[in-house]
Amino acid sequence: MSATTPVIELRNVDKSFGPIDVLHEISLKVRAGEVLCLLGDNGAGKSTLIKTLAGVHAPTRGEILVDGEPVTFSGPKDAQNRGIATVHQFGGTYPLMSVGRNFFMGEEPTIGFGPFKIFDRKTANKIAVEEVQKMGITRITDGDRLVGGLSGGERQSLAIARAVYFGARVLILDEPTAALGVKQAAHVLRIVNEAKRRGLAVIFITHQVMHAMTVGDHFAVLIRGAIAADFRKGEKTREEITDLMAGGETMADLEASIEGYMETHDGHAPQMNTAG
Amino acid sequence: MSTQTSSAEGGFSIGGLIRRPETGSLIGFIVVYVFFASLGGAVFLGAPGWSSWLNIAAEVGIIALPVGLLMISGEFDMSVGSVVPASSMMAAVLSGHYGLPAVVGIAGGLGVGLLVGFINGLIVTRTTIPSLIATIGMMFAVMGMTLGLAVMVKGSTSVSYVPDAVTKALLGTFINGMFNVSIFWWLGFVVVFFFFLHLSPLGSWVFALGGDRDSARNAGIPTDKLTIGLFMTSGFCAAFVGIAQVMTYQAAQVAGGQSFIFNSIMCVVIGGVLLTGGAGSVIGIVLGTMTFAVVNQGIFFAALDPNIGSIIIGALLLAAVLSNDTFRALAMTYATKKK
Numbered sequence: 001m002s003a004t005t006p007v008i009e010l011r012n013v014d015k016s017f018g019p020i021d022v023l024h025e026i027s028l029k030v031r032a033g034e035v036l037c038l039l040g041d042n043g044a045g046k047s048t049l050i051k052t053l054a055g056v057h058a059p060t061r062g063e064i065l066v067d068g069e070p071v072t073f074s075g076p077k078d079a080q081n082r083g084i085a086t087v088h089q090f091g092g093t094y095p096l097m098s099v100g101r102n103f104f105m106g107e108e109p110t111i112g113f114g115p116f117k118i119f120d121r122k123t124a125n126k127i128a129v130e131e132v133q134k135m136g137i138t139r140i141t142d143g144d145r146l147v148g149g150l151s152g153g154e155r156q157s158l159a160i161a162r163a164v165y166f167g168a169r170v171l172i173l174d175e176p177t178a179a180l181g182v183k184q185a186a187h188v189l190r191i192v193n194e195a196k197r198r199g200l201a202v203i204f205i206t207h208q209v210m211h212a213m214t215v216g217d218h219f220a221v222l223i224r225g226a227i228a229a230d231f232r233k234g235e236k237t238r239e240e241i242t243d244l245m246a247g248g249e250t251m252a253d254l255e256a257s258i259e260g261y262m263e264t265h266d267g268h269a270p271q272m273n274t275a276g
Numbered sequence: 277m278s279t280q281t282s283s284a285e286g287g288f289s290i291g292g293l294i295r296r297p298e299t300g301s302l303i304g305f306i307v308v309y310v311f312f313a314s315l316g317g318a319v320f321l322g323a324p325g326w327s328s329w330l331n332i333a334a335e336v337g338i339i340a341l342p343v344g345l346l347m348i349s350g351e352f353d354m355s356v357g358s359v360v361p362a363s364s365m366m367a368a369v370l371s372g373h374y375g376l377p378a379v380v381g382i383a384g385g386l387g388v389g390l391l392v393g394f395i396n397g398l399i400v401t402r403t404t405i406p407s408l409i410a411t412i413g414m415m416f417a418v419m420g421m422t423l424g425l426a427v428m429v430k431g432s433t434s435v436s437y438v439p440d441a442v443t444k445a446l447l448g449t450f451i452n453g454m455f456n457v458s459i460f461w462w463l464g465f466v467v468v469f470f471f472f473l474h475l476s477p478l479g480s481w482v483f484a485l486g487g488d489r490d491s492a493r494n495a496g497i498p499t500d501k502l503t504i505g506l507f508m509t510s511g512f513c514a515a516f517v518g519i520a521q522v523m524t525y526q527a528a529q530v531a532g533g534q535s536f537i538f539n540s541i542m543c544v545v546i547g548g549v550l551l552t553g554g555a556g557s558v559i560g561i562v563l564g565t566m567t568f569a570v571v572n573q574g575i576f577f578a579a580l581d582p583n584i585g586s587i588i589i590g591a592l593l594l595a596a597v598l599s600n601d602t603f604r605a606l607a608m609t610y611a612t613k614k615k
Contacts, residue, residue: 056494076493076496077496080496088490088491088494092488092491092494092495093491094483094484094487094488094554095487095554095608096550096555097480097483097487097554101480101483104480105480105481105484105492105495105497106481106496106497107496108477108480118475118476118477119475119477119479119480146607146608148608
């Protein structure tokens, strides 16, 4: 396995549900220590693509390669065992459970033997707090604290730290910054960079171009289930990417019209009557 | 870093106690007990009082435990109300009418509960029918089948069965003529459920199911199997109560058991389990059950109008939900820095 073998690669993957083609001829690859940003508007097929990568859906046609070897995932657990971890928009965390229990969900450390294995709360809390702090979240110091009391960014970070700890080599982040404020989002982006620094392959799904450009090495724009553009960092400007995501037409016009309006109205944006 | 996990280790703190999810239920129990003790007097405080409410608590408590676990996992089970008579009827028909050994009757009765739970679980996991509706449907179906079985076999709605001495002693006797042996079974169930939910690693999975089912599935938890298992546990426990009833009263009735549906849910909610799932505790459920039983029986000792008892239980339910929300909010906002 050479250094240039992608950790995960899709080759001409199609996915259809009955007669509906959701994904069409998707080919992409991510190498270790690289961030691939998947950009796409709502309904572009991002979720289906994530689920295919995470082993929830099997591709209808085409193949998935892990370390250059074709694989078929029998389910999400199988994908996880191969080091593919998905962190969803709301972090996959449980608000009314402690940090320690959240961190070890599904992989609980135990003490004792046979049917009398009990959840090792002390160890779980200790490791969870250490790992989260290593990721730069120093505000979490008590593993017994309920996750519901953490901020959105901290919950995301907890989920990412968890995935890294359990040996993820591919980290799929599904809109991790969508519901976050500016500061929180910056926090999550820092953690994405930290994951990249540790040599993980990151697939970062977003429709916020600014966030993508901050961390991405490689970009793919998804439109109606197909990859409409595939380029590397620095090859396109923010405006070009936004245009691509919107289907290539309207966004520049819209922005131009807004800017024109702002010039003539003391810098105020136009008032929209429709709910945004 | 060095101070991590410190707050929870050892030492008694008022703050820590207040943030325990069971605190609200404990206060509720104490208030209710003191109230009825002051009205009921020495009789209520003595063995007759304790035995009367413990007997009630044991019966409903054995069912409230799995119903509570299901609620924590985000599901309801209404079918317990017809599994109780169905299992006692099955045991009475097998052992009473056909004269088979008690073990066969017990196994048959428990089998009914497990089967009903299994079907409930299948319906809930394989279809999009909410468990509330699925198990109500199941409740009526089982009720009809129980009646059908009794009429077909015996031609009446009641089947009698006189258990042998050992079976009777184990499942349906009154210790000192007052304390039903079910109380000890209940304690046994409490220990098992406590271990399962709070100590074993599987307990986290139950909370995760109710907290966020999709995330739980993504974390690799076998959500369907776990849900089916919980429904089967609930069927099993309801069937156990049905069998204990037939051993105690030496007859199985087609009707009866409906009261368990609401009573078990009430015990669970008074005990602090979140109706929408994701939070709750076994200790809370036990306290809720005890509170319910004390009100239920305290009425007679206090010589109050039984209607007042219903009013108290209703008010208690509302107060419990309100106070539980408050305690939960306290637990959420708690930050370690404030030490």
